[in-house]
Amino acid sequence: MYPREIFIVLTKRLPNTTLFDMSCPFHNPTNPTDPFREPRERDGVLVNNFQGREIPMVLRHEDLRNAARDWRTFSSDAPFKVPIPTEEDVRTVRQLPLEVDPPEQQDYRALVEPFFNRAKLPEVIARMEMLVGELVTAVRDRDSFEAVREFAIPLQSRALAILLDMPDTEAKIWIGWGTHVFRDGDGASKGAALEAYTNALLDCAQAKPGSDFFSALTQAKIGDRPLTRQEMLGYCSIVYAGGRDTIINSITGIVAHLAHTPADFEYLRADRKRVIGASEEFFRVLSPVTHLSRQCTRDTEVHGVKVAAGEFVSLCFSSANFDATVFESPDEVKLDRRPNPHVAFGFGPHLCLGAAHARLVVRTLLNVLCDQVAKIDILEHTWKNEDEPSFTRQVAADRLEMKFTRL
Ligand code: HEM
Numbered sequence: 534m535y536p537r538e539i540f541i542v543l544t545k546r547l548p549n550t551t552l553f554d555m556s557c558p559f560h561n562p563t564n565p566t567d568p569f570r571e572p573r574e575r576d577g578v579l580v581n582n583f584q585g586r587e588i589p590m591v592l593r594h595e596d597l598r599n600a601a602r603d604w605r606t607f608s609s610d611a612p613f614k615v616p617i618p619t620e621e622d623v624r625t626v627r628q629l630p631l632e633v634d635p636p637e638q639q640d641y642r643a644l645v646e647p648f649f650n651r652a653k654l655p656e657v658i659a660r661m662e663m664l665v666g667e668l669v670t671a672v673r674d675r676d677s678f679e680a681v682r683e684f685a686i687p688l689q690s691r692a693l694a695i696l697l698d699m700p701d702t703e704a705k706i707w708i709g710w711g712t713h714v715f716r717d718g719d720g721a722s723k724g725a726a727l728e729a730y731t732n733a734l735l736d737c738a739q740a741k742p743g744s745d746f747f748s749a750l751t752q753a754k755i756g757d758r759p760l761t762r763q764e765m766l767g768y769c770s771i772v773y774a775g776g777r778d779t780i781i782n783s784i785t786g787i788v789a790h791l792a793h794t795p796a797d798f799e800y801l802r803a804d805r806k807r808v809i810g811a812s813e814e815f816f817r818v819l820s821p822v823t824h825l826s827r828q829c830t831r832d833t834e835v836h837g838v839k840v841a842a843g844e845f846v847s848l849c850f851s852s853a854n855f856d857a858t859v860f861e862s863p864d865e866v867k868l869d870r871r872p873n874p875h876v877a878f879g880f881g882p883h884l885c886l887g888a889a890h891a892r893l894v895v896r897t898l899l900n901v902l903c904d905q906v907a908k909i910d911i912l913e914h915t916w917k918n919e920d921e922p923s924f925t926r927q928v929a930a931d932r933l934e935m936k937f938t939r940l
Contacts, residue, residue, distance in 0.1 A: 567864065568924040569852035577836040579849075581923040583617050589838040590824060590847040594856040594876065596835075597848050600827065601881035607827035607846060609883060610634045615825050617847060623715035623724035629767035631775070635882050642886065644753050644760075645768060648746050651696055652889035660695045661893055664688070665901045673905060673937045677912050680933040685784040686712065688894070693776055696890050697746035706730075707773075712781055712929075714773045731769045735762065746772070776887045779821040782929035783895055786819040789933065790866065791902065792909040797868055802903040811868040812895045817875035818866050820851035823919055823926055825879075850876045851926065908938040 572579040573592035580589045591597050600607045612627035613620045627633070630641035651657050668688050672678040687708050694704035711717070715724050734747050742748035750765040791798045801807050824847040831842045840846055854875045855863040878885035885891070902909075913934040919926045 567852065567855040568926050569849060570855065573852050573856065578838050579923055580838060581847075581921050583847075583921070584619065586845065588617070588826065588845050588847050589835045589840060590849045590852070591835055592849050592852040592856075594853040594859045594874075597850070597853040597876060598880045600846065601848055601876075601879065601883070604634050604827075604882060606830055606833055607848075608634050608830050609638070609827060611826070611828040611845075614828065614845065617824060617826050620715065620724075623722040624770055625724075625728065626763050626766040626770055628771040628774075629764060630886075631771050631883060632767075638882060640755060641764075641768075642882075644755060645746075645749075646886065648697070648749060649886045649889060651698070652893045657695060658893060658897075661692060661897045662901070664691055664695065665894075665897045666905070669901050669905050669937065674939050675936070677934050677936050680785050680788060680935045681712065681781065681930055684788075684935075685781040688784060688898070689777060689780040692780070692890070692894050693772070697772070698743075699745050699747075710773075710777075712778050714777055727770075727773065728766060731766055731773075732762070735765055735769075772887075775885075776890070778929070779887075780891060780894060782821045783815065783819055783891065784898060785930045785933050786821075787815050787895065787898065788902070788909055788935065789911060789914075789930065790815070792911045792935065794866070795908070797866065798902070798909070800868060801899055805900060805903065807868060808896050808899045808903075810871060810873070811899060812892055813873045813875060814866060814868050814870050815895060816877040816891070817854045817860070817870075817873060820854045820875075820877050821928075822877070822879075823851045823928065824849040848879075850879065902937075905940055906937045907940040910936045910938070912936060 569579060569590075569592050577591075577593050577596060578589050579592060580587050582588075591600050609615055609632055612632050613624065615628070615632050630638045630645075633641055665688065668684060668691075672684055678684060687704075690704040690707035690710075691701060693699075693707065694701055710723075710727075714727055715722060717723055735751060738745065738747040739751040742752055747765075747769070750760060750768055753760050755764070797811075801811055826845045826847045828845050829840050829842055833840050835846055854860070854877060857863050859874065860870070878888040878891070911933065913932070915931045916927055917929045917931045919928050
C-alpha cells in the first residue's frame with residue numbers, strides 16, 4: 534500500500550522488524566495505493582482508457598476541488614456513468630442525489646439528509662457501540678478469523694441497519710450479498726435481483742409504513758408530489774452500493790494497519806481523543822473511492838488535455854489525497870495530521886451523505902479495539918487491485934485471516 538519511503542520512516546520509528554513483512558497486503562511497496570504521484574507532479578493529469586473511452590483524470594487537490602465545485606462545466610447529470618466502470622449493465626435507475634446537478638440535487642439531498650444525520654443521535658451512537666463490541670468479542674481469542682467475511686461485512690451490514698432504522702434480521706440478508714451489491718465474484722450482474730428485493734421492501738413499507746428509511750421514502754414528497762418508485766429505488770441503490778465496499782475496505786484497511794504498526798495502536802490507546810483525527814487520516818490514506826466521473830457540458834481542457842462537450846473526466850480523490858503540496862509526507866500515516874483537508878468523501882455539492890455514518894463506524898471500531906484487544910495479527914491474506922491500462926491501485930483485502938488477542 535505504501536511506497537518504499539514509508540518503510541524507511543516506519544523502520545526508524547519502530548524496532549520490531551517482523552512488522553515489515555513485505556507480503557502484507559497493506560504494506561506492499563511495489564503496489565502502492567498512490568500510483569499517481571509521477572503524473573500528478575509532472576502533468577496534473579493522467580489519461581486512461583476506461584471501457585474504450587479516453588478519460589483524463591484530475592489528479593491534483595486544488596484542481597479536483599475546483600472541478601467538483603464547477604458543476605455547470607463538470608456535470609453529474611449522467612445516469613449510470615458517474616461510477617467508473619459505468620453501471621448501465623447492473624441497474625436501471627438513476628442514483629439519487631448522486632446523478633443529478635444542483636439545484637434539483639439539493640432538493641433530493643435535503644429530503645434524505647435527516648436520515649443520514651441519525652448517525653449523530655446518542656441512541657444510534659450507543660447502538661453502534663453495542664454492535665461493534667459484540668462483533669469484536671465474537672472473534673476475539675479465536676485462533677483465526679477471516680476479517681472480510683466474518684467481521685467487516687457483518688459490521689457494515691448491521692451498522693447500515695442501525696442507520697436506516699431497520700431490524701437486525703434484514704441485515705442478515707444484506708450480509709449474504711458479499712462485498713459488491715451489483716456484481717458477483719466473476720463480474721456478473723446481480724442488479725436485477727437487488728431491484729426486485731428493494732421493490733418488495735418498498736411494497737411492504739408502503740402498505741404498512743414504519744419509522745425506517747424505506748417507509749420514509751414511500752411517504753416523502755419532492756415539491757408537492759410523492760416520489761416515483763424509480764426515485765425511491767434510486768436512493769436505495771446508492772445507499773446499498775455507496776456505503777458497502779467503502780466501509781468494508783475501510784474496516785479491513787484499518788485493522789491491517791494496526792496489526793502492522795502496533796505503535797499506532799498504542800498511540801490511540803494512550804489517549805482516546807486521538808481517535809477522531811486518526812479516523813480522518815485513515816480515510817485519507819485508504820481513499821476507498823479511487824475516483825468518480827463528471828460529464829463535460831462544454832468543450833474544456835484539463836492541463837492541456839482537450840475534452841469535448843459530452844466527454845468525461847474523472848475526479849481522482851485518491852490521488853488528490855496524496856498531493857504533497859497539501860499533505861506533508863503524504864505517504865506517511867500520521868495519526869495526528871492536522872489540518873487534514875482530505876477529499877475521501879468528495880468535495881462540493883455532492884459531499885458524501887454517509888460521511889457521518891462512516892465516521893461513527895470507524896471511530897467506534899477504533900475505541901472498541903483499544904478497549905478489548907491487546908494485539909492484532911495478520912496470518913494470511915490475498916489482496917485486490919484495480920487494474921487499468923495506465924495504473925494499478927491496491928484497494929482492499931480480498932481475504933484477510935487475522936487473530937485478535939484479548940487485552
Ligand atoms: C468510507 C466510506 C465512504 C466513502 C469514502 C464515501 C465516498 C463518497 C464520495 C467520494 C462521494 C462524492 C460523490 C461525487 O462527488 O460524485 C460520496 C457521495 C455519496 N455517498 Fe458516500 N462514501 C462512504 C460511505 C457512504 C455511506 C455509508 C453511505 C450511505 C449509507 C454513502 C452515501 C453517499 C451518498 C448518498 C452520496 C451522494 C451525495 C450527493 O450526491 O449529494 N456513502 N461518497
